[in-house]
Amino acid sequence: xxxxxxxxxxxxxxxxxxxxxxxxxxxxxxxxxxxxxxxxxxxxxxxxxxxxxxxxxxxxxxxxxxxxxxxxxxxxxxxxxxxxxxxxxxxxxxxxxxxxxxxxxxxxxxxxxxxxxxxxxxxxxxxxxxxxxxxxxxxxxxxxxxxxxxxxxxxxxxxxxxxxxxxxxxxxxxxxxxxxxxxxxxxxxxxxxxxxxxxxxxxxxxxxxxxxxxxxxxxxxxxxxxxxxxxxxxxxxxxxxxxxxxxxxxxxxxxxxxxxxxxxxxxxxxxxxxxxxxxxxxxxxxxxxxxxxxxxxxxxxxxxxxxxxxxxxxxxxxxxxxxxxxxxxxxxxxxxxxxxxxxxxxxxxxxxxxxxxxxxxxxxxxxxxxxxxxxxxxxxxxxxxxxxxxxxxxxxxxxxxxxxxxxxxxxxxxxxxxxxxxxxxxxxxxxxxxxxxxxxxxxxxxxxxxxxxxxxxxxxxxxxxxxxxxxxxxxxxxxxxxxxxxxxxxxxxxxxxxxxxxxxxxxxxxxxxxxxxxxxxxxxxxxxxxxxxxxxxxxxxxxxxxxxxxxxxxxxxxxxxxxxxxxxxxxxxxxxxxxxxxxxxxxxxxxxxxxxxxxxxxxxxxxxxxxxxxxxxx
Numbered sequence: 001x002x003x004x005x006x007x008x009x010x011x012x013x014x015x016x017x018x019x020x021x022x023x024x025x026x027x028x029x030x031x032x033x034x035x036x037x038x039x040x041x042x043x044x045x046x047x048x049x050x051x052x053x054x055x056x057x058x059x060x061x062x063x064x065x066x067x068x069x070x071x072x073x074x075x076x077x078x079x080x081x082x083x084x085x086x087x088x089x090x091x092x093x094x095x096x097x098x099x100x101x102x103x104x105x106x107x108x109x110x111x112x113x114x115x116x117x118x119x120x121x122x123x124x125x126x127x128x129x130x131x132x133x134x135x136x137x138x139x140x141x142x143x144x145x146x147x148x149x150x151x152x153x154x155x156x157x158x159x160x161x162x163x164x165x166x167x168x169x170x171x172x173x174x175x176x177x178x179x180x181x182x183x184x185x186x187x188x189x190x191x192x193x194x195x196x197x198x199x200x201x202x203x204x205x206x207x208x209x210x211x212x213x214x215x216x217x218x219x220x221x222x223x224x225x226x227x228x229x230x231x232x233x234x235x236x237x238x239x240x241x242x243x244x245x246x247x248x249x250x251x252x253x254x255x256x257x258x259x260x261x262x263x264x265x266x267x268x269x270x271x272x273x274x275x276x277x278x279x280x281x282x283x284x285x286x287x288x289x290x291x292x293x294x295x296x297x298x299x300x301x302x303x304x305x306x307x308x309x310x311x312x313x314x315x316x317x318x319x320x321x322x323x324x325x326x327x328x329x330x331x332x333x334x335x336x337x338x339x340x341x342x343x344x345x346x347x348x349x350x351x352x353x354x355x356x357x358x359x360x361x362x363x364x365x366x367x368x369x370x371x372x373x374x375x376x377x378x379x380x381x382x383x384x385x386x387x388x389x390x391x392x393x394x395x396x397x398x399x400x401x402x403x404x405x406x407x408x409x410x411x412x413x414x415x416x417x418x419x420x421x422x423x424x425x426x427x428x429x430x431x432x433x434x435x436x437x438x439x440x441x442x443x444x445x446x447x448x449x450x451x452x453x454x455x456x457x458x459x460x461x462x463x464x465x466x467x468x469x470x471x472x473x474x475x476x477x478x479x480x481x482x483x484x485x486x487x488x489x490x491x492x493x494x495x496x497x498x499x500x501x502x503x504x505x506x507x508x509x510x511x512x513x514x515x516x517x518x519x520x521x522x523x524x525x526x527x528x529x530x531x532x533x534x535x536x537x538x539x540x541x542x543x544x545x546x547x548x549x550x551x552x553x554x555x556x557x558x559x560x561x562x563x564x565x566x567x568x569x570x571x572x573x574x575x576x577x578x579x580x581x582x583x584x585x586x587x588x589x590x591x592x593x594x595x596x597x598x599x600x601x602x603x604x605x606x607x608x609x610x611x612x613x614x615x616x617x618x
Contacts (some may be wrong), residue, residue: 021027033563085236085616115553120195122223125171128194128279129226130272131206131245132159132233133165137273138574143264148238151259154269155205155246163241164212165233169224170194170204170276176252183207185237189255190217190230196282200271203252207244210234247275252396265294266598274599277571281456281602284568286609288591291324296576300341300583301601302347303593309601312336317349320361327361337377340384342398348384350377356384358398370401381421381437387413393425395439404439414490417453417461421443424461424472432463434476443476452492452507462502464488469502469515480520491534497559498542505534505547512547514562523562529553533579540606548584552577552596556609565613573598 011210140156159165173194182189186207194202209231211217217231217391218224235241244258260267270292281287295313297430302310308327314335319327334353337386342358346365349357350373358366372389377592379385383395383403391408410427417424421437432451433444445451449466456462461472469481489507496502500517510531514522527535529549536548542567545557556566572579573596588604 015610022444041224052168091229092514102271103145120199122174123172123195124197124278124283125173125194126225127226128171128276128285129168130158131170131204132162132165132244133244133247135159135273137571140271140273140574142271142273146259148563149259151257151261152264154248154260154264155207155244156245156272156442157239157242157553158484159233159238160242162233163235164210164215166229167206167209167231167233167243168213169226169228169230171226171279173224173374175218175220175230177254178220179255180209180211180217182255183236183258187234187236188217188231191255192224192230193252193425193589194286196279198282201249201252202275202279203246203248203250205244205246205251205256206230206436207246207255207258208234208236208239230403231520234481245271245272257411262592263294265292271571271599274571274573277569278600278602279602281568281570284609285612286592287603288603288605289322290320290600291320292600293320293324295299295317295392296573296578296598297338297581297595298578299336299579301595302341304347305584306343310339311601312339315351317347317359319347323466328359330357330362330364332357335557337373340377340379342379344381344398346398348377353448356396366399368396370394370396370400375416377415378418378423380418380423383437385423387425389611391427393423393439406433406439409433409444414450417455419455419457419461420459422459422461426451427455430465434461434472442473445478449488450490452488452490454494456496457511462494462496464492464494464504469494469504469519481517482515484513484515484519486513493534493537495537495545497539497545501559503537503539503545505537506586507534512545512557512562513547514559524573525557525562527555528564528567529555533582536581536582536584536611538584538592540586540588540590543610544591544606546584546586546606548582548594548596550579550582552582552598554584554594554604556606566609568604569596570594570596570600570602 032376111576124280135158139142139344141153142156143152145152148499169192172195173192175190176193177189177191181187186208188204190209191205212232215229215232224230233241247270248268278290293311295316298314304310308319308321310317315332317332317336320328321327332349332351333355336349337352338350340348347359349359354369354372356368370386371394373386374389375387377384377386384398385393385395388394391410393406393409395403397403409425409427412433413425414428415426422434424432424434426432430447431444432448432453434442436442447465451465454462459474463470463472467484467487469484469529471479471481486506491507493503494502494504502515502524503515510527512525512527516522527549530551531549533550538546545554545559552570552572554568555564557563558565577596578597579597583595585593588616592604592606595601
């Protein structure tokens with residue numbers, strides 16, 4: 001219980017989780033104490049007036065038997081008291097009344113001091129940049145292992161062979177560390193602390209710098225603006241001239257280790273490029289929430305009805321809150337190939353080892369082996385359906401009991417869609433087959449080109465085939481709505497607006513089309529960004545059409561005239577990202593959730609996005 005009472009008293013968010021004493025908590029609630037793995041003070045420097053002390057944990061998680069050096073810290077100075085274990089520290093705090101101060105006046109004074117420390121002394125960051133131009137974001141060395149240094153890299157090394165070139169502050173903030181000898185022969189270090197609009201604190205570090213060509217280090221405590229010069233690229237003794245750049249939620253008063261034995265994303269460091277993209281959304285009026293993971297996504301996130309998410313990185317399955325806190329995790333035998341949220345709250349996981357695993361709260365509920373699967377699992381009215389290697393649709397209960405199987409439909413399923421209790425499947429022979437939840441084939445229709453089915457609600461389907469947009473109504477009667485003059489391919493997609501306007505992507509290129517219910521073209525829009533894979537489309541209350549590109553750009557188009565009115569981005573991870581794991585979900589209230597297929601998932605408010613656009617339009 002004593003250890004629990006030492007939990008940092010700050011709001012839980014993606015930057016700090018309950019009980020995580022070493023995860024980059026910006027401030028420990030007791031400004032006069034600091035712990036560090038001992039013995040010795042590890043070279044801590046005097047702290048500036050009016051500052052709180054960071055929690056001084058090294059990357060290893062604290063244990064009850066770990067020896068720590070207790071520092072009695074006044075404002076501007078500190079002294080070593082004695083080495084103690086974590087348990088004896090907790091006892092000391094309890095016995096001296098520091099855990100729950102008995103004096104209300106002291107408690108009020110401490111609360112006021114904490115509020116002062118959590119304010120933004122230099123103002124709030126309004127945007128982030130990378131510190132030098134021309135950084136290669138396709139390939140970064142963040143978290144890579146280097147045997148020479150015995151650990152995983154906590155930042156990115158950039159701007160090689162640019163000795164003396166200026167380095168600029170990524171954002172508005174306050175200098176909390178500045179030392180031209182901060183890394184000894186590895187040259188100087190500057191740390192800037194930034195306050196985001198919601199009060200979150202992050203630190204950027206600029207290492208291996210020197211004072212060259214008139215570019216000097218800013219003094220401790222100075223406020224800097226986005227783009228201000230904070231030093232010059234230096235020549236470290238163990239490498240070529242370059243800049244080491246970090247983003248982290250810890251070590252605001254020192255250079256830090258540079259390398260860790262554990263994934264730095266688990267220890268308070270952030271991927272610098274991923275964070276830069278995220279931060280520019282974080283300061284946007286439409287931003288509502290986000291979480292960033294410690295491993296890259298390999299499948300799109302799966303939202304659950306309770307507001308939590310299931311995320312997958314290869315064979316690692318994890319449930320997280322909307323704030324990113326881990327709820328449970330489960331490792332599979334093979335890579336995860338499909339996820340389903342079952343109606344009873346359980347999660348179904350399909351793997352490359354031809355296993356189906358059903359989890360209830362992270363615990364194994366069922367395990368079974370379906371026939372060789374050619375599709376991810378499809379949920380149809382509570383049944384789990386696969387296309388098998390025999391070309392049949394086969395349905396099972398979530399616990400693995402067989403329900404039904406169709407006759408062979410084709411060599412594989414190319415596209416499929418679920419509408420109500422019906423499943424439409426397109427096969428390479430240009431046929432479209434619709435089955436019901438009992439496995440009965442309701443209709444099978446041949447087309448001259450591959451048909452692409454899209455759910456139209458209540459058991460009906462839109463079908464994009466050749467140059468035509470057609471419809472299978474609830475009675476499964478076919479009608480060609482109109483000819484478009486544009487050929488649809490396997491990557492085509494379509495969404496419908498509130499007034500029956502159809503918005504479509506043909507499957508190739510970078511063009512979006514809008515047609516009225518009568519087939520009359522409304523507009524054509526061009527999408528910037530990369531479209532090596534088809535964009536993901538979404539529409540909320542009908543005012544904006546959203547498209548998520550291969551490279552993580554969220555594009556918002558005015559549905560009235562096709563104007564591109566907003567262009568927001570998440571980092572796609574470069575060569576480490578998985579574009580197939582992109583995710584876009586748009587609610588009827590125009591709430592947005594999206595991911596670029598790398599580390600971060602963001603929630604936005606489309607109504608606030610429109611308001612911000614209107615406010616900025618002359």
